[in-house]
Amino acid sequence: MMKTLNLVSSLALVVALAGNACGHEGHDHGQPLAVSVALDAQGNLWRASAKDGFVVVDKSLAVNPLIFASPKNINEKAQKIGTSGDARPKIAIAHNGNIYLTWTQALPTPYSGYIWFSRSIDGGKTFSPPSIVHQDRAEITHRFDALSVSPSGRIYVAWVDKRDLIAAKKTKQAYDGAAIYYAFSEDAGASFSAERKVADSSCECCRIAMLANEQGDAVMMWRHLFVGGVRDHAMAKISANETNPKIHRASFGNWKIDACPHHGPAIAKGGDWGYHLAWFDGGDKAGLFYARMDGEAWVSSPAKRFGDANSQTGHPALISDGEQVWLAWKEMTDKASLVKLVKSNDGGRSWDAPAVISQTKGKSDYPQLLLKNGQAYLAWNTELDGLAWLKVAQ
């Protein structure tokens, strides 16, 4: 009888454990493909990815491209790290060689998360114990981290935040969407400022594009909820000295929708006049668009369409060097996923014909463009062919 009882107890335990195992974030679809890459001054390629609940950083030497070595786990305990849709761990390298990382930890409450930061001040030999960037520790949305470091070394971290939505709900006030918040560091990431709000009523689930500039400011672009539920894009310049940034409308597609597009924009510096913008717009005209934004007058040029219809055109990457601009995006055919590229030699006024620069038959990440000695490179993580890394058209 005792034996039977023990057997029953063990069986119960096994079943209970099996239940727990299912409840845990599993990895039955392989490791996430969502990675970020950055180049250091020596041309070495650094990569941030997520594996088994850890943010992992590894690097490939300039002389040995794509041979990644010395992977390091950054967080001490396993976390559920945001890698789906527009979420991914971020990496940025400062002029002095410091390496900065951010990522979003998903918390048990739906849509909630914390933004974490870690740094290396010894060229990637060691990384600091991670810390949470924001002072607000409520288990609410702090997600879709964006990271950028200015040439002078000021670090900006921005994210999508729902504290204002929750406060509005408590007092039964109407509030659309989420908000964009940011914090900055003046001491190379040893500490961060208290967080500040950029804008109310952002889209809830799209990445923020952010670029810190020579003046130590940062320009950001995000999908915004304009009056009437229209999800177009907004831009703002944020700085350490100003607390009330002006919001400028950057796109005019008038996509009116109560939905999560999971599809954020891209920006690049446009000479001394402003910025190059690329974004996905949905609805009847669904597709990828490009415009120039004047950084003084904050007026954007008419949107130019790129990519084929019905090919899932989207997820743009932009990079510029003087008057040269490269725009890459992802498309899909019945047989493969593609990265297409167009180049402009006149600051985005005219463009060459698009060309397929990489393709893969399996699952793939979104494309990223980097600049190395004035040449543009594509980084594209794929399941079957690994990380594609190639010099693109000159």
Place this chain on the structure above:
Amino acid sequence: MKLMFKHYLMKLSLVIGLLLSQQVLAEPLKPFMASSRMEIEKAHQGQPMIMAFWSLDCTYCLDELSNLGEFVKKHPKVKLVLVNADGLITRQEVVKALKQIKLPATYESWQFSEPDEERLRYSIDKAWYGELPRTYYYDNFHQVKAVSGSSDLIWLKSWASKF
């Protein structure tokens, strides 16, 4: 001994309970593959149907499913097919989320089960870019209307007035 037997029965019922709860969790979600859309369309040929794609990560989705659930309760001729686009790793969270909303007594629930979810989406509808909720309204003749985002309730009423 009698006490022990009672104890045994309690343990046994615990095990059965646990097994059943696993069963209940496992049962409602069918694997949605590249061929599933056609399979579902065939199974409900000649019947009005709403095929609703949703995600745990979409803040509008559960309200939309709730509204569709209420709507189908009033229009029982319309079949409701829910497809979660998060992938198998979220199975338990999906079941839990569905339990928290009011759905009609009968509906089908599927979950994305292909390794390449982008390609699966492409195979379902090339004009769908991943925005959620995404809902397909099939009339009796399976003329389909695709809607991204929350559905307009006035339009929904006029659509249903045909059945």
